[in-house]
Amino acid sequence: MGKKAYWIIIFTTLILNVVMLQLTTRAYLGREFEIVPIYSGVAFVSAIVTIITFLQWRKAEYGDKKSSS
Amino acid sequence: MSKCKKENARFRKESDKEMINLVDNLNQDDDMRFNRRAFLKTAVGASVALGVSTVPFGVRAMMGLEDEDYERVEITKLSDLPKGESMTFKYPDDDDAILVHTVNGDLVAYNSACTHLSCPVFYQKEDDVLLCPCHSGYFDVKNGHPIEGPPQRELPLIEIKVENDTVYAVGRKYRHG
Numbered sequence: 001m002g003k004k005a006y007w008i009i010i011f012t013t014l015i016l017n018v019v020m021l022q023l024t025t026r027a028y029l030g031r032e033f034e035i036v037p038i039y040s041g042v043a044f045v046s047a048i049v050t051i052i053t054f055l056q057w058r059k060a061e062y063g064d065k066k067s068s069s
Numbered sequence: 070m071s072k073c074k075k076e077n078a079r080f081r082k083e084s085d086k087e088m089i090n091l092v093d094n095l096n097q098d099d100d101m102r103f104n105r106r107a108f109l110k111t112a113v114g115a116s117v118a119l120g121v122s123t124v125p126f127g128v129r130a131m132m133g134l135e136d137e138d139y140e141r142v143e144i145t146k147l148s149d150l151p152k153g154e155s156m157t158f159k160y161p162d163d164d165d166a167i168l169v170h171t172v173n174g175d176l177v178a179y180n181s182a183c184t185h186l187s188c189p190v191f192y193q194k195e196d197d198v199l200l201c202p203c204h205s206g207y208f209d210v211k212n213g214h215p216i217e218g219p220p221q222r223e224l225p226l227i228e229i230k231v232e233n234d235t236v237y238a239v240g241r242k243y244r245h246g
Contacts, residue, residue, distance in 0.1 A: 010113055014112055018119060024126045026221075026222075027130075036126055036127055039127075044120055044121070044123065044127075047121055050120070054110075
């Protein structure tokens, strides 16, 4: 996967997490307890995807540097 | 020109190598701190922080999944509340609530804490709306939904029953209508 793809994934998850936090707080304050764990779960999975993508990006970014030097 | 040089001199690093001073406009510290990689790392940190911050809400919601049981509480006699009048009461427990007998003859009740910043809302008979005077928030008296101003959510609805000229509060709904 190209480095640009890592950037796209990370910023997509960032946008998703902003939206999920908004929906989670709105559902929580509205006492819609059935859907709060769904939004929260999506946000948590998205955060994990971010971390994994970041680790992959770091490997690609700094791995290249090592191999080129 | 001399002023410009003076400003650039602030960023100049002392060095034995004369060539380095040819790039006066560069600050190596800033260049190391604010770059493409740092930007991506900040975005990752923000994304993870936002994602993880939703977890406590999810856990609390799962713990509070059981429906609350509401007591049946007498509010007032219907004959004591003519059309176009309102009265305040507590339901459930110590939560402030407002019972409105609208000009059309409907009986509605809501928790009266504004969903913006919890100021109490009042019934405005002339316009047949609920008004939060703190930040000019208006709610539709028929369904408790915000119609103007900063509030984004509806007022919690108090379910009422009228039996033998007595008005009772029997439940509460947060999302409705």
